[in-house]
Amino acid sequence: MQLEVSRRGFMRLGGAALATSTMSALGFGAGEALAASVRPFKLSRATETRSTCPYCSVSCGTLVYSLGDASKNARAEIMHIEGDPDHPVNRGTLCPRGAAILDFVRSAQRLKHPMHRAPGAKEFKRVSWDFALDRVAKLMKEDRDKNFVAKNNDGVTVNRWPTAAAFTTSTQSNEAGLVTYKVLRGTGIVGIENQARI
Numbered sequence: 628m629q630l631e632v633s634r635r636g637f638m639r640l641g642g643a644a645l646a647t648s649t650m651s652a653l654g655f656g657a658g659e660a661l662a663a664s665v666r667p668f669k670l671s672r673a674t675e676t677r678s679t680c681p682y683c684s685v686s687c688g689t690l691v692y693s694l695g696d697a698s699k700n701a702r703a704e705i706m707h708i709e710g711d712p713d714h715p716v717n718r719g720t721l722c723p724r725g726a727a728i729l730d731f732v733r734s735a736q737r738l739k740h741p742m743h744r745a746p747g748a749k750e751f752k753r754v755s756w757d758f759a760l761d762r763v764a765k766l767m768k769e770d771r772d773k774n775f776v777a778k779n780n781d782g783v784t785v786n787r788w789p790t791a792a793a794f795t796t797s798t799q800s801n802e803a804g805l806v807t808y809k810v811l812r813g814t815g816i817v818g819i820e821n822q823a824r825i
């Protein structure tokens with residue numbers, strides 16, 4: 628909505644503002660009344676958490692703000708996300724896609740739980756993390772036992788697991804990336820792709 632203010636109206640508004648600050652300066656409390664009517668900054672009561680944009684390999688730093696007092700039965704809800712001004716990659720900026728991360732967080736299609744489609748089944752079903760981790764570990768072990776290459780044709784020790792590969796997340800720090808690589812390399816996996824160029 629465009630605000631139409633005539634020259635005369637502008638002078639009146641300016642006069643009112645001046646009168647308010649003058650009253651305040653003289654201790655008449657108009658300033659306090661005005662300040663009380665201003666809404667508090669919406670992030671002042673929020674919890675700030677550092678994170679990384681999950682969308683592309685640039686891996687811009689973000690600040691995630693959630694509301695909730697962290698008490699046992701309270702559920703914190705993310706209410707705002709913005710670029711991290713202290714992050715060396717983006718210095719507080721986000722591209723349009725990153726600026727819309729809140730839509731991703733609140734998307735009805737967002738995958739929040741492990742899902743499993745049994746052999747021959749048409750539908751995915753929600754399963755527990757215990758089930759999912761046991762299943763992944765079992766299948767990894769079976770495949771590794773079958774295909775691990777300890778030595779190459781020349782008899783040189785190579786310790787490779789050539790039938791498995793790993794794709795890891797961009798939403799992690801350099802340190803988490805290093806641990807990820809160490810664990811995966813420790814199994815013998817050679818093909819590792821990390822989305823973030825960290």
Ligand code: SF4
Nearest residue numbers: 680683686687722725
């Ligand atoms: S904000 Fe944009 S450029 Fe930065 S990581 Fe996200 S998608 Fe990539």
